[in-house]
Amino acid sequence: MTKVTMTVNGATVSGEVEGRTLLSSFLREGLALTGTHVGCDTSQCGACVVHVDGKAVKSCTAFAVDLDGASVTTIEGMANADGSLGVVQQAFQDHHGLQCGFCTPGMVMSAAALLAENSKPTEAEVRHYLEGNICRCTGYHNIIKAVLAASGQDVSGIAAE
Amino acid sequence: MHNFEFVKPSSIADAVAALRQEDAQALSGGQTLMPTMKQRLAAPSVLVSLTGIAEMKGIRASGGVVEIGAATTHAEVAAGAGAYPALTALAGNIGDPAVRNRGTIGGSLANNDPAADYPAAALASGATIVTNAREIAADDFFQGLFTTALEEGEIITAVRFPVPERAAYAKFQQPASRFALTGAFVAKTSAGVRVAITGAGEDGVFRWTDAEAALSGNFSAAVLNGLAAPEDGLIGDLHGTPAYRANLVKVMTQRAVAAA
Amino acid sequence: MPKDQGIGASSKRREDVRFLTGRGVYTDDLSLHGQTHAVFVRSTVAHGRIKAIDTAAAAAMPGVLAVFTGEDFKDMGGNPAGWLINSRNGEPMREPKRPVLAHGKVRHVGDAYAAVVAETFQQAKDAAQQLADDSDIEELPAIVDMAAALADSSNRVHDEIPDNQCFDWGWIEDNRAAVDAAIKAAPHVTTLELVNNRLVPNAMEPRASIGEYFPGTGDYKLTTTSQNPHLHRLLIAAFVMGMPENKLTVVAPDVGGGFGSKIYHYGEEAVVLAAAKKLARPVRWTAERSESFLSDAHGRDHVTKIELACEKDGTFIAFRTETMANVGAYLSNFSTATPTFLHGTLMAGPYKVPNVYVNVKTVFTNTAPVDAYRGAGRPEATFSLERVIDKMCRELGLDPFEVRRKNLLTKDMFPYTTPVGLAYDTGDYHATLDKAMAMADVAGFEARRAESAKKGKLRGMGLSTWIEACGIAPSNLVGVLGSRVGLYDAATVRVNATGNISVMTGAHSHGQGHETVFAQIVAEKLGVPEASVEIVHGDTSKIPFGMGSYGSRSLAVCGSAMNRAVDKIIAKGKKIAAHMLEAAEDDITFENGNFSVAGTDKAKSFGEIAFSAYVPHNYPLETLEPGLEETAFYDPANFTYPAGAYICEVEVDPDTGKVDVAAFYCADDFGNVMNPMIVEGQVHGGVGQGIGQALCENTSYDESGQLLSGSYMDYAMPRADDVPFYNVDYSCQTPCTHNPLGVKGCGEAGAIGSPPAVVNAVIDALHRGGHTHVTHIDMPVSPSRVWSAING
Known part of the structure; x- marks a missing residue:
């Protein structure tokens, strides 16, 4: 076992891990941060996306021990300081960008990473950026809409009847 | 695992x-x-991380050559290798954003997945693979599925790409994995044209020499109209027959030429 | 001005807050004191005889607490099929036992035949590998192809079933002669052979179960990924494990999607319960995605020949189908109902067609069990009908819109009894067709096609007019048809002393938003704020009973039960109010949350009545019990019949065969709509899955029964960049005539109506592009298949 220390959602945390302990396992089992979900074993679905040093990373495809000293943000760290939903989270609720909620943490984390890189993405850019996040419930319509809305763009004309 | x-x-x-x-x-x-270790298809007793080695990171461009440290991520290449636009475009379309933030050029080349993108860029560009022990020409480096010229314990430290006059990569995605079902990297230099194909070959990345000959005479998509890529040695699987892949070899090569 | 609360408002979902902040609680998120970990040993061959399993080495490995094999469960009951189907000759279906763990034989890759429980997951995984290595399984020839399975009695999935056939079903057998004669005499007959491709449901949350046993009381608790916890309790207690139902609690906490795959009881659930008892410790298991691919019930997998007989002007005369439906290696709980009563009964579509006959042979193969997946039987029926109609239009040079118009039932024809036994209560199929055509700007298609052509793309437009039967179902009807359960639902409305309300529903929400929508309905009816209504679901110890959520039934059936319970609350409230207001009960009216004496200003608020019910100081105790809580069961009088018209436009790249969905239009009739935002979301999701089936999802077994598409590396899930924005309309509303809310159900619609619209559009594009030799491409209409068809 090896001791690792990280900053997770702003707090310094430490834990003993095996070499094979995935970041996702460290978060879920070690820190009880179960908002980060694991939906596949081939690094495809993206339910486990978190931010490591500000960048989107699949936490099921990173070893905790490799991230000693890193700063990690999970879905639990995305709300505003007063506990209200953050901009991306609020847009997902406002535009019904989630149904069962399982892919949602990874989807929100990827969307936030996109908006940090590209503050006004086009529809095509959002769809391309979310290529590594699979949702089975929404058909993606309202996810794309929510991300565009979170970027401050007017979405009222999208497929409106 | x-x-x-x-x-x-x-x-x-x-x-x-x-x-x-x-x-x-x-x-x-x-x-x-x-993912391979999760399936227990690989079970090393010691894992040696290469991502903490500063001398293996970063992008340096000079004298018509872009040198990329082996531990440089796809995202860093996409953002920082502007001197070789075809390479940045390729790097920016590997996998998905989260994969690009972790995956590295050295890892991709050492693994030599038959559907990976970087091997096509390295082979078409005539890149040099720099290891801790020697320098290996791309033509000598790729030796079949998941097989390279690397010796046991030898690691790639950097890759040197001579920047071509014109180059582009065109990829047709496998619908599930989003790896290349077939990808074509075309590079035109004063010495001629090189065309490297990934995703399609049973032995991994390969050069389409007939197309290279035709394009060296006339660098236009139309010059390939009468040419057919041979089906021999192409992969047939759930996602396409050898005949389909042979078609994609041609179509993707033409698209790369048009984009170069 | 849209409402901001209650029925018809697009209330934001209250469940979203916990999901968006990572505070949802899914089964795998729970961590229990003393918990242990189970890992299953799964067959790597499709068909094999278990000769010996040496458990000694695995049992001695570090951390291993218990090892189980099929031998340990052989005296337990089998996991039953929920419907008994009789063959045309009157014989009952063949019903092989489905054991908890495979015993004697393994019958598909992924068939679990042993399990290990250990202190840690990794220890269990290591020991499971050891157990696999120590298993002697003699590989037998695999039975994968359905036609071959029926033809070869020497090779059997189940040794006692010689031709691998479960049943040979005719619907309606009495129609058969007339249909045969009509087809023989018809001026035109179009024949189409097609495959409805096998799909893997792929709820994003993998299946998971935690078993607990409490030695002090002898109680069991199963926390699991279920769409219907009471059904799980019934199957496990009464059929498989043989325990009193009241000694088992089943909890389905937050569940990350189901789409049918989490209706069913699976053997892993019984194993974790039995292991928990043996060890007196909690035993947990969560499927890895690769296990899900191998062991979740798959969907669809029909091979069908359909014939359409018609006049030269396209007037339908008859439909006749012959289908082979794959049930896989074992009968999953609804697997016999799906290709029969959820499929054959829909083969008249929304059309006036006098003659319909359906034949379905269900076949055992060495593949994962197949059962209901979003739409369940109805997508298969719709796809066959809408594809053969499209082919007929091409053969006769007829306009597909006009042919639909000629044959659709008209709104003056309801109620309408079809030749395949359903009684459609209401609908207006011309209205949805007109709406879809207006939305899609059919007249402007040619200009869009020309634009696509400039880019080298072939553009096509495809139509489907669909109907489904949902809100299952009248228990007396399904009982006659072979169902072994009733299909009512139940709800309890508990008004607490302080006036807030807890509603316990038999329906289970795993993405549908019941916690929001059901609260809207109760709030509207009781005149209270939505925020004061809490919806409780997914726990057999809290809710009265319920058959759960599937088949677009939650609102139509459970919502109606809840509505009825609210009516009982109001009726009791009136009695209390009459006493308090010293008026006759008949003179009390209830409106906007107030009980009033008609014609006076005397009134008591809902809160005052609730308080009085629990603090009955001034209360008619002689004639009325205190408290304010009512339970209602609701058994529907009929199915509900949502219907609609879908139009898809595609662009095909002829060089690569890639199909892009350029636009998608849905005009649906769901009856009354409770929350428009959620209805739209349901349609989006269904259409997304339908596009997935049509274009990319391919479940492929090779000849040896190995699953070739066993991960997201090879099973193509639709991604964000595979689909467009969808245009959704639900303004054509003919309310259901037999449930109190007038609702029909919207969950499956998108998955039913969309696949034929997509495929019809692709064929249209190819024809307009001059590739007129292509009459059909089987789903998924993948790039390689399209390219091969063009160049074939």
């Missing part, structure tokens, strides 16, 4: 020393190796 000892050296020399241990394996971004 089986357990292992994890080491993260900070110099190439230490990494090479660590890799001399029995059943030791190098770990770069891990975006391919880790």
Whole structure:
């Protein structure tokens, strides 16, 4: 076992891990941060996306021990300081960008990473950026809409009847 | 996944020393190796992380050559290798954003997945693979599925790409994995044209020499109209027959030429 | 001005807050004191005889607490099929036992035949590998192809079933002679052979179960990924494990999607319960995705020949189908109902067609069990009908819109009894067709096609007019048809002393948003704020009973039960109010949350009545019990019949065969709509899955029964960049005539109506592009298949 220390959602945390302990396992089992979900074993679905040093990373495809000293943000760290939903989270609720909620943490984390890189993405850019996040419930319509809305763009004309 | 000892050296020399241990394996971004280990198809006893080695990171451009440290991520290449636009475009479309933030060029080349993108760029560009021990020409480096010229314990430290006059990569995605079902990298230099195909060949990346000959005479998509890529040696699977892949070899090559 | 609360408002979902902040609680998120970990040993061959399993080495490995094999469960009951189907000759279906763990034989890759429980997951995984290595399984020839399975009695999935056939079903057998004669005499007959491709449901949350046993009381608790916890309790207690139902609690906490796959009881659930008892410790298991691919019930997998007989002007005369439906290696709980009563009964579509006959042979193969997946039987029926109609239009040079118009039932024809036994209560199929055509700007298609052509793309437009039967179902009807359960639902409305309300529903929400929508309905009816209504679901110890959520039934059936319970609350409230207001009960009216004496200003608020019910100081105790809590069961009088018209436009790249969905239009009739935002979301999701089936999802077994598409590396899930924005309309509303809310159900619609619209559009594009030799491409209409068809 090896001791690792990280900053997770702003707090310094430490834990003993095996070499094979995935970041996702460290978060879920070690820190009880179960908002980060694991939906596949081939690094495809993206339910486990978190931010490591500000960048989107699949936490099921990173070893905790490799991230000693890193700063990690999970879905639990995305709300505003007063506990209200953050901009991306609020847009997902406002535009019904989630149904069962399982892919949602990874989807929100990827969307936030996109908006940090590209503050006004086009529809095509959002769809391309979310290529590594699979949702089975929404058909993606309202996810794309929510991300565009979170970027401050007017979405009222999208497929409106 | 089986357990292992994890080491993260900070110099190439230490990494090479660590890799001399029995059943030791190098770990770069891990975006391919880790899923393989989850399936227990790989079970190293020691994993040697290469991502803590500063001398293996970064992008340097000079004299018509772009040199990229082996531990540089796809995202960093996409953002920082502007001197070679075709390469940045390729890097920006590998996998998905989260994969690009971890996966590295050295890891991709050392793994030599038959559907990976970088091998096409390296082979078409006539890149030089720099290791801790020597320099290997791309033409000599790729030796079949998941097989390279690397010796046991040898690690890629950097890759040198001579920047072509014109180049582009066109990829047709496999619908599930989003790897290349077929990708064509075309590079035109004063010495001629090189065309490297990934995703399609049973032995991994290969050069389409008939197209190279035709394009060296006339660098236009139309010159390939009468040419057919041979089906021999092409992959047939759930996602396409050899005939379909042969068609994609031609179509993607033409699209790359048009975009170059 | 849209409402901001209650029925018809697009209330934001209250469940979203916990999901968006990572505070949802899914089964795998729970961590229990003393918990242990189970890992299953799964067959790597499709068909094999278990000769010996040496458990000694695995049992001695570090951390291993228990090892189980099929031998340990052989005296337990089998996991039953929920419907008994009789063959045309009157014989009952063949019903092989489905054991908890495979015993004697393994019958598909992924068939679990042993399990290990250990202190840690990794220890269990290591020991499971050891157990696999120590298993002697003699590989037998695999039975994968359905036609071959029926033809070869020497090779059997189940040794006692010689031709691998479960049943040979005719619907309606009495129609058969007339249909045969009509087809023989018809001026035109179009024949189409097609495959409805096997799909893997792929709820994003993998299946998971935690078993607990409490030695002090002898109680069991199963926390699991279920769409219907009471059904799980019934199957496990009464059929498989043989325990009193009241000794088992089943909890389905937050569940990450189901789409049918989490209706069913699976053997892993019984194993974790039995292991928990043996060890007196909690035993947990969560499927890895690769296990899900191998062991979740798959969907669809029909091979069908359909014939359409018609006049030269396209007037339908008859439909006749012959289908082979794959049930896989074992009968999953609804697997016999799906290709029969959820499929054959829909083969008249929304059309006036006098003659319909359906034949379905269900076949055992060495593949994962197949059962209901979003739409369940109705997508298969719709796809066959809408594809053969499209082919007929091409053969006769007829306009597909006009042919639909000629044959659709008209709104004056309801109620309408079809030749395949359903009684459609209401609908207006011309209205949805007109709406879809207006939305899609059919007249402007040619200009869009020309634009696509400039880019080298072939553009096509495809139509489907669909109907489904949902809100299952009248228990007396399904009982006659072979169902072994009733299909009512139940709800309890508990008004607490302080006036807030807890509603316990038999329906289970795993993405549908019941916690929001059901609260809207109760709030509207009781005149209270939505925020004061809490919806409780997914726990057999809290809710009265319920058959759960599937088949677009939650609102139509459970919502109606809840509505009825609210009516009982109001009726009791009136009695209390009459006493308090010293008026006759008949003079009390209830409106906007107030009980009033008609014609006076005397009134008591809902809160005052609730308080009085629990603090009955001034209360008619002689004639009325205190408290304010009512339970209602609701058994529907009929199915509900949502219907609609879908139009898809595609662009095909002829060089690569890639199909892009350029636009998608849905005009649906769901009856009354409770929350428009959620209805739209349901349609989006269904259409997304339908596009997935049509274009990319391919479940492929090779000849040896190995699953070739066993991960997201090879099973193509639709991604964000595979689909467009969808245009959704639900303004054509003919309310259901037999449930109190007038609702029909919207969950499956998108998955039913969309696949034929997509495929019809692709064929249209190819024809307009001059590739008129292509009459059909089987789903998924993948790039390689399209390219091969063009160049074939």
